[in-house]
Amino acid sequence: MAEMAPFDHTGTTRWKAAVAAGPGCDHCGSRRLNFCAGLDERELARLSGLIVPITVSGHQTLLREGDAADYIYALTGGAVKLYKLLADGRRQITGFLFEGAFLGLTHNTSYPYTAEAITPANLCRFPRKRLEDAMDEFPRLGRRLLGLMVGELVSAHDQMLLLGRKTAREKVASFLIGLSQGAVLRGRVSDSLALPMSRTDIADHLGLTIETVSRTMTQFKREGILGIPDASRANILDMDRLTAAAEGEDQPG
């Protein structure tokens, strides 16, 4: 693992990542959501010189499980998936990240998961070593990061409940509801829910096969719970029944 350059999942070494001198943190729309929110103007000014804006295209690998964890990233736009692999290729997507999330923090010197963009994405890169210094200097930053990590851990526990104890129908319904709630939090109020990830990605997130995901969504469509204009969009037509389905309180009709 990890013989290819980062930000390259093809095996050839073509850097699509643009390391551009961005407009600076003042104009970053993600300041409230990312770990930067733990900083005031003065602190941010001090650190902004270390932050490098990064742009990647869809399907590019941001970081690879096992690689040296030299940087952490804040996602300012686009969508990213995190996953772990078994030796024979079986995959578990542990989470989908959207604007405001951050990734790359680990408990040792290597990344515990692989991160891959599922749409073109913008990120801010920050040297891990400097972050640790910054935490000593600005206690609020550590507090902020701790809060974010606790939030992620709570989500992870929810996902364990889903993976270990929910049926396929409950899994798909729960996933769609969670995506929808996340979209609302990010200000995406729309009856049309974006599904930037593939059916394979959804399956690998829910511990199912693509066939079961497809069949379940078709079933929701037949029941009038979901509208599926195309594979990358879903319209929640009946949130009450979708919630009932997520809680196993209904019969597939």
Next chain:
Amino acid sequence: MAEMAPFDHTGTTRWKAAVAAGPGCDHCGSRRLNFCAGLDERELARLSGLIVPITVSGHQTLLREGDAADYIYALTGGAVKLYKLLADGRRQITGFLFEGAFLGLTHNTSYPYTAEAITPANLCRFPRKRLEDAMDEFPRLGRRLLGLMVGELVSAHDQMLLLGRKTAREKVASFLIGLSQGAVLRGRVSDSLALPMSRTDIADHLGLTIETVSRTMTQFKREGILGIPDASRANILDMDRLTAAAEGEDQPG
């Protein structure tokens, strides 16, 4: 939920928890493992007055999902399970905790899981509010807690991989290996692995039924991989083949 007193899972209100004036942190054998490790003598002296030692018997509930998260706890002895429930009673045990772990940290004002002792246990209770003050005062404490949370998140990702993508045989083998490694880390070097949790607990941790857990362990016993003197102990007789089983590289013989 949460109409019963904490530390009571029976419904009757009998407090078995002893709030004793302990011997103080100086003599605590868990100082290296718990969040206290982030503190030096001076800092610890400052905080020790806020720490209340707690003792509970087996099967007592320490805290309940949804209850006000007023305290965090460091586990100094014994074993604890964390779990979440679905409305119909299906349960997912998200983790087993042993000496050196801590619990109770949350992202909002209520606990995200229920915690129940599986053996008699000793804990140190700390007011959550004071902890937040202490983090501002002693940045190293925040760093320490952040590191612990990141470690837990990494474990959670491993568990998601297990729940979503491993077979029953791989799940049970992985669980036993993980327990064994944890025991080694805590200095319990023994060929006899303690299984303080019930088969139901193991099943609810692995996303299986008790019957499948029992059958799988019997199978390992028949294959000579495991010795099972009684239901609460397991002797790993062939770690190589157990590892192979955990990675799906073998046939149940």
Next chain:
DNA sequence: CGTATTATTGACCACTCTCAAAAAACGTGG
């Protein structure tokens, strides 16, 4: 020692997976 609880074992079954094919969507170049 008797009772209750927990664990094991067995027979059967169903939910989801596997394998396979058709349909739809996507991208590319003429």
Next chain:
DNA sequence: CCACGTTTTTTGAGAGTGGTCAATAATACG
């Protein structure tokens, strides 16, 4: 813009892993 090939998604039929239901065995506890 359309024809073509590729990839992704959908749909179908059959099979298998792990679940359900039930009985027995072992263990813990008064």
